[in-house]
Amino acid sequence: MAERKKAKKEDIYFDEASFLDRSKFFLQDENKTKEETKEELTNLTGNYSELLDQVKLITRISDRLQRKLDQTNDALNLVNEEIQRKNVQLEQTINDLAEAKIGRRATTLVFIFAIFLFIVSEAFIEPWIETYYNNFFISLGIKGIIALLIKPVESLVERTLLKRTRARTLKAAEIKLDQTA
Amino acid sequence: MNELILNGSKQTPYVNFNAQTGKLELSGRSIPENSFEFYNPLLEWLSEYSSVALPQTDIRVYLEYFNTSSSKYILEVLKRLKDVNELEGKKVSVEWCYDADDDEMLETGEDYEDVTGLHFNYTEIDE
Structure with missing residues (x-):
C-alpha cells in the first residue's frame, strides 16, 4: 500500500488528515488508560462520522454537477450540429447566389462577344466569302459555327469567373481568420 | 473588522463579506486552480x-457552477456560519439562489441545509 504523504495546510483534507495522524500517534503509546482510549475513540468516531457525511455530500454534489455538465455538453453538441447544418445551407446558398451572379455576368460578356463576332462576320467575313467563294452555304456554316460556339464559350467564361471568385473569397476568409487569431 | 471583497472572475466567485452590516455574499463560478488559496482567507475572515x-x-x-474542492470549502464556510449560529443571541440565515432552470443547484442547496442544519431560504432567479 502506498504510504500516505504528510498532510500540508494547503491540503483540502488537512484537518481530517491531522485527526488521523493524532489517532495513529495515540495508538503508538501503549500506556494509555481505558478512559483515555475511550475518549480518543469517541473523538475518532465523531471525526469519522463527520467525514462520512462530507463524503456523502460531496459525492452527491459531484454526481449532480457531472450530470449537469453532461446535459450542457449534449445541448452544446445539438447546437453544434445545428450550426454545422446551417453552415452547409449557408455555404450552398452563397454558392448558388455567386453562381447566379457570375452566370449573369458570363451571359453579358458572351452576348457582347457574340455582337462583336456578328459585326466582324458581317463587316469582314461575309464580304470576303462573297468575293472569293460567293457561296451561301459557306456563309451560313460560318454563322452556324459562331452560334454553336456561344454556349461552350459561356460555360468557359462562367467557370473561369467562378474559380476566380472562389479563390478571392477563400483569401478574404483567410485574412479575416488571421486577423481574429 | 475589515470588509472582505474579492472581485469575481471566470474561475472564482465574487465575494463581499461585510462585518458592519452582517451581509455576506458569494456569487458566480467557483473553479479556482487552488481552492485552498482562494477559500482560506474567507475561512479566516469568518473565524475572526x-x-x-x-x-x-x-x-x-x-453560484452558477463549482468544482468538487470548492464544494468542500463551501461546506467549511457554512460550518463556520453554523458555529456563529450556535452562539447565544446570534442568528444566521442563508439565502440560496439558483437559476430557474437549474434544479441541480436547488438540490445542492438542500443537501447543504441537511448537513449544516442552518436555515436556508431558496430564491429562484429568472434569467
Whole structure:
C-alpha cells in the first residue's frame, strides 16, 4: 500500500488528515488508560462520522454537477450540429447566389462577344466569302459555327469567373481568420 | 473588522463579506486552480467574524457552477456560519439562489441545509 504523504495546510483534507495522524500517534503509546482510549475513540468516531457525511455530500454534489455538465455538453453538441447544418445551407446558398451572379455576368460578356463576332462576320467575313467563294452555304456554316460556339464559350467564361471568385473569397476568409487569431 | 471583497472572475466567485452590516455574499463560478488559496482567507475572515458577529447575519449564495474542492470549502464556510449560529443571541440565515432552470443547484442547496442544519431560504432567479 502506498504510504500516505504528510498532510500540508494547503491540503483540502488537512484537518481530517491531522485527526488521523493524532489517532495513529495515540495508538503508538501503549500506556494509555481505558478512559483515555475511550475518549480518543469517541473523538475518532465523531471525526469519522463527520467525514462520512462530507463524503456523502460531496459525492452527491459531484454526481449532480457531472450530470449537469453532461446535459450542457449534449445541448452544446445539438447546437453544434445545428450550426454545422446551417453552415452547409449557408455555404450552398452563397454558392448558388455567386453562381447566379457570375452566370449573369458570363451571359453579358458572351452576348457582347457574340455582337462583336456578328459585326466582324458581317463587316469582314461575309464580304470576303462573297468575293472569293460567293457561296451561301459557306456563309451560313460560318454563322452556324459562331452560334454553336456561344454556349461552350459561356460555360468557359462562367467557370473561369467562378474559380476566380472562389479563390478571392477563400483569401478574404483567410485574412479575416488571421486577423481574429 | 475589515470588509472582505474579492472581485469575481471566470474561475472564482465574487465575494463581499461585510462585518458592519452582517451581509455576506458569494456569487458566480467557483473553479479556482487552488481552492485552498482562494477559500482560506474567507475561512479566516469568518473565524475572526465569529467574535464580532452581529445578532443577525445573512449570507447570499448564488453560484452558477463549482468544482468538487470548492464544494468542500463551501461546506467549511457554512460550518463556520453554523458555529456563529450556535452562539447565544446570534442568528444566521442563508439565502440560496439558483437559476430557474437549474434544479441541480436547488438540490445542492438542500443537501447543504441537511448537513449544516442552518436555515436556508431558496430564491429562484429568472434569467
